Amino acid sequence: MPYIPNTDKDRMEMLRTVGASSFDDLLTNIPESLRLRGDLDVPGPLSEPELMMHMERLAGLNKVPGEVTSFLGGGVYDHAVPAAVHHITGLPHFYTAYTPYQAEVSQGTLQAIYEFQSLIAELTGMEVANASLYDGATAVAEAALMALGIQRKRRKICVSESVNPAARAVLRTYLAAWGIELVEIPLEGGVTDVGAAAGAGADAAAVIVQQPNFFGLLEPVEAISAVAEETGALLVASVDPISLGVIRPPAEYGAAIVVGEGQSLGSPVAYGGPLLGFMATNAKHARRMPGRIIGTTTDTEGRRGYVMTLQTREQHIRREKATSNICTNQGLVALAATAYLSILGGTGLRELASHVLAKSHYAASELAGVPGVKLRFDGSFFREFVIELPVESSVVKEALTDIGIWPGIKCGCYYPEMDNCLLVSVTEKHSRRDIDSLVSGLAAVLATGEA
Amino acid sequence: MSTAGLRFTESHEWLKVDGEEALMGLSDYAQHELGDIVFVELPEEGTAVSAGDVLATVESVKSVSEVYSPVAGEVVEINGDLEDSPDLINTDAYGDGWLIKLKLTDVAEIDRLMSDDEYEAHTKG
Amino acid sequence: MTGSEKTRETIVEPTIFELGRPGRCGFRLPELDVPALDPAEVLGAGNVRQAGPDIPDLSEPEAVRHFTRLAELNHHVDRGFYPLGSCTMKYNPKVNEDAAALPGFTRLHPEAEERCCQGSLSLMYHLSRHLCEISGMDAVTLEPPAGASGELTGMLIVRAYHTARGNPRSKVIVPDSAHGTNPASLTLAGYDAVEIVSDDEGRIDTEELRKVVDEETAAIMITNPNTLGVFETHIEEIIEIVHGVGGLVYMDGANLNALLGIVRPGDIGFDVMHFNLHKTFSAPHGGGGPGSGPVGVKAALAPYLPYPVISRDDARPEGRKYHFDYDRPESIGKVHGVYGNFLVAVKAYAYILSLGPAGLRRVAENALINANYLQAALREHYDLPHGDYCQHEFVLSASRQKEHGVKALDIAKRLLDFGVHAPTIYFPLIVKEALMIEPTETESRESLDHFAEVMKEIARESESDPAVVQGAPTATPVSRLDEARAAKDLDVTWKRRNA
Structure with a gap:
């Protein structure tokens, strides 16, 4: 048994030491009638080469970039990850450690998370940040619960329809159990209808927007912020960390809680998991934040050290009164984000964001030149944009998939009135040739009437 | 500091x-049991409370x-x-570490509470 | 913190904010082969970032050395023993990491067409089936990204089940030995926690249970074996009591390692449970995630599982057999943005296949033998409040050492000086000065002997030289840290520290 050291002989001797004559003696507390008779019906055992052959076969059944050119995004993005990032997260010192309960032998993990919190604060402009949440979607839900905790007399949450549909779905799940009213603010031209927000915002604990929104469009955040302030609701902004290389940080437009999906910072798309939720807020709300928070202190010799702090908010102390039930979060993914941002630096991130901007705009204008295709919305966008086709998007997507191009996400899955639309996502990894192949592929598909 | 004249709860x-x-x-007994106090959350002034409410x-x-x-x-x-200094409760529980000033609804209610001697016996029991 | 205090501070490893120089970069972008744009022009001046972000510029070697130096400050399973009770810190097989790093898995986008995802869907479908077989449940979702998320999911399923029968009910019972996540999760699901006191042996007291159970009882949450490492001997009676009022029985699967191939929770009457793939099924913990907390349910609860669920339809053409089913009208909704931590599922799947049925049973057997062996070695030297044969873990009390002024915390810190990790301390709450020890099956007998010797040495020190224990640790990168200061002088971001 490769992972189980003790042999049958060891076991016999150990059992004798504890006064047992056989293993079954240790089970005296388990009534015999409850025990499983016979073996579990699972496959294996496989040797290592057999296992890897099987795993490679399964992985081979998937199609991935390399074989195809993908313009899929929608919250999960295929950016280049410097090799050093996975070498850092691949250090067993990090990935085989537990949550840093014993701070004196966990300074590596603790300091890295402190740096992560600091980077998130830097990106968002907020004062404090936590050690991570599961993903951008659950982070939106946690932000809503946090807002309800701050505004105890309010029992309503408003969310713009342009917030990622998955995040809204998770939000709905979390709020339903508490009987909290969830109001979705309709859109105008692909962005939040500010007038409607003003109507909906009254009595809400929070108004939730996404910047850039699900369609890649920039929201009128200033106006929405003013609405939130007027109605006494907290502004929750869900943001894309890469975009913050060029886009104004949410602290500047009055966000009280900032959340987002951090997978694009150094992690692969990985079929949507693990992802990385993050959360930042201002110092006065620090104690209302869910999840782990790392802070600095000193040891008995005056050396700077790091510990988990404000633990009294958490479930292991406050139990049913905790700010959240979260304990294990996405530690290693947060480390990847920290390593990624360290390697890019502020200079690198700004440059990356401007490349994404340039390439996505190039793609949009080229695609809009294909006969029958137009941009669905006029607004400013970053990284993603929606094209409208003369036919149903599923037909086009099928045809393009056949020739190795994944053109984007079918908007109709989430917005029924947008059956003819595709959400196209462009990163720095797409070369002009990749983009041109999408343009010519789409033109060909539409022209031959395959679609 | 002397605890003479103070009234105590269980x-x-x-x-x-x-x-x-x-x-x-x-x-003082409670602060000692708790150890270093790092944060205190107090009610808003004007809050009306009944006996036994969390303050x-x-x-x-x-x-x-x-x-x-x-x-x-109230x-x-x-x-x-x-x-800024939650540790005042540790350093001066009966003085600078006070929490709240209440306006009593019924002064007679305090007769239900323990005297300092009774409280001392309570914490030793 | 005042300036003078800051300057007194010495530093083990600077933060990245104290490293690098402007203009350095560890990363080269591809040449921009499309026209460059002025962000202010394209996005509008009001939408553009005017300054920062103030992230230091480091070259690759600077960054790699920084994180490698940080790494060396950590204790970890590859280095040594990690007997954190209830956390199941077993060795993480390397081949699982290789499997999860295959580009076919890491580069697959969640929005790819189903015919391009058959490998991942097939893997998750089969992992779900294996978890059903191991647990005796009928259906499994892999969507919850961690154990606590699994608990919430399970409680929401309980709520949906009762709601469909006309009344969501109002309370959920938890024993006082429960993990804090249990009451926190049931509260998130809109229930009130009712705590019941354990009996003298640390088990659920069925008389206490009868007193609180009624028509408003939605469920009971049970960790079995419980957090004392004790199997709930009266589990059939407990389940009968709760089922008797129409309530459901939830199993917190944190301790499933003890049951593999021995007891299937579904067979003995549990209705719903969560698994921790990062405990029982060997996926590494990553210093605090990513984990994975699948939920298993009996058939009557299957309609309420979060959507989507993975279905297999052999009537569909080859290459489209496995698919996500979103048409789940009774579902509780979504609990994660996509479908949970897929790469963690890959590792758990690889683990099950590499062990097979006999291997899984041997995991549980050796976990039990190791725990009992260690318990026997230590019971003379520390108080053992519950002294029967244990399952996969046991709880000592440092009450005897406390008479010499040595607390469980001190013992934990002293262990670090000997190069082993401390047990879980002060949990479960029902044992004073608790030291909760879970060796797992991946420790050799010599490793257990070494730990026992260290624990005995510390017991001796506690009597002969308590100051050494109270002053520990001294052999670690930093000595004991001032947690009160961290909470009072809150410094959680570099920006705020320097504001």
Whole structure:
């Protein structure tokens, strides 16, 4: 048994030491009638080469970039990850450690998370940040619960329809159990209808927007912020960390809680998991934040050290009164984000964001030149944009998939009135040739009437 | 500091009555059990409370304790110094570490509470 | 913190904010082969970032050395023993990491067409089936990204089940030995926690249970074996009591390692449970995630599982057999943005296949033998409040050492000086000065002997030289840290520290 050291002989001797004559003696507390008779019906055992052959076969059944050119995004993005990032997260010192309960032998993990919190604060402009949440979607839900905790007399949450549909779905799940009213603010031209927000915002604990929104469009955040302030609701902004290389940080437009999906910072798309939720807020709300928070202190010799702090908010102390039930979060993914941002630096991130901007705009204008295709919305966008086709998007997507191009996400899955639309996502990894192949592929598909 | 004249509860709050008002805080025994106090959450002034309501929470590094109102009344003042220096409760539980000033609904209610001698016997029991 | 205090501070490893120089970069972008744009022009001046972000510029070697130096400050399973009770810190097989790093898995986008995802869907479908077989449940979702998320999911399923029968009910019972996540999760699901006191042996007291159970009882949450490492001997009676009022029985699967191939929770009457793939099924913990907390349910609860669920339809053409089913009208909704931590599922799947049925049973057997062996070695030297044969873990009390002024915390810190990790301390709450020890099956007998010797040495020190224990640790990168200061002088971001 490769992972189980003790042999049958060891076991016999150990059992004798504890006064047992056989293993079954240790089970005296388990009534015999409850025990499983016979073996579990699972496959294996496989040797290592057999296992890897099987795993490679399964992985081979998937199609991935390399074989195809993908313009899929929608919250999960295929950016280049410097090799050093996975070498850092691949250090067993990090990935085989537990949550840093014993701070004196966990300074590596603790300091890295402190740096992560600091980077998130830097990106968002907020004062404090936590050690991570599961993903951008659950982070939106946690932000809503946090807002309800701050505004105890309010029992309503408003969310713009342009917030990622998955995040809204998770939000709905979390709020339903508490009987909290969830109001979705309709859109105008692909962005939040500010007038409607003003109507909906009254009595809400929070108004939730996404910047850039699900369609890649920039929201009128200033106006929405003013609405939130007027109605006494907290502004929750869900943001894309890469975009913050060029886009104004949410602290500047009055966000009280900032959340987002951090997978694009150094992690692969990985079929949507693990992802990385993050959360930042201002110092006065620090104690209302869910999840782990790392802070600095000193040891008995005056050396700077790091510990988990404000633990009294958490479930292991406050139990049913905790700010959240979260304990294990996405530690290693947060480390990847920290390593990624360290390697890019502020200079690198700004440059990356401007490349994404340039390439996505190039793609949009080229695609809009294909006969029958137009941009669905006029607004400013970053990284993603929606094209409208003369036919149903599923037909086009099928045809393009056949020739190795994944053109984007079918908007109709989430917005029924947008059956003819595709959400196209462009990163720095797409070369002009990749983009041109999408343009010519789409033109060909539409022209031959395959679609 | 002398505890003569103070009234105590089984949940370790103390009360010092002055006319219709009373200062309240946590007993020295309680602060010692809690250890280093790092945060205190106090109610807003003007809050009306009944006996037994949670008035405040006091946090040490690894525990949270709720502070209950010993009597009915209204919060007329809170100890703002605790925001920056919660450790005043550790260093001066019966003095600078006071939590809240209450306006009592019924002064006679304090007769239900323990005297300092009774409280001392309670904590030793 | 005042300036003078800051300057007194010495530093083990600077933060990245104290490293690098402007203009350095560890990363080269591809040449921009499309026209460059002025962000202010394209996005509008009001939408553009005017300054920062103030992230230091480091070259690759600077960054790699920084994180490698940080790494060396950590204790970890590859280095040594990690007997954290209830956390199941077993060795993480390397081949699982290789499997999860295959580009076919890491580069697959969640929005790819189903015919392009058959490998991942097939893997998750089969992992779900294996978890059903191991647990005796009928259906499994892999969507919850961690154990606590699994608990919430399970409680929401309980709520949906009762709601469909006309009344969501109002309370959920938890024993006082439960993990804090249990009451926190049931609260998130809109229930009130009712705590019941354990009996003298640390088990659920069925008389206490009868007193609180009624028509408003939605469920009971049970960790079995419980957090004392004790199997709930009266589990059939407990389940009968709760089922008797129409309530459901939830199993917190944190301790499933003890049951593999021995007891299947579904067979003995549990209705719903969560698994921790990062405990029982060997996926590494990553210093605090990513985990994975699948939920298993009996058939009557299957309609309420979060959507989507993975279905297999052999009537569909080859290459489209496995698919996500979103048409789940009774579902509780979504609990994760996509479908949970897929790469963690890959590792758990690889683990099950590499062990097979006999291997899984041997995991549980050796976990039990190791725990009992260690318990026997230590019971003379520390108080053992519950002294029967244990399951996979046991709880000592440092009460005897406390008479010499040595607390469980001190013992934990002293262990670090000997190069082993501390047990879980001060949990479960029902044992004073608790030291909760879970060796797992991946420790050799010699490793256990070494730990026992160290624990005995510390017991001796506690009597002869308590100051050494109280002053520990001294052999670690930093000595004991001032947690009160961290909470009082809150410094959680570099920006705020320097504001």
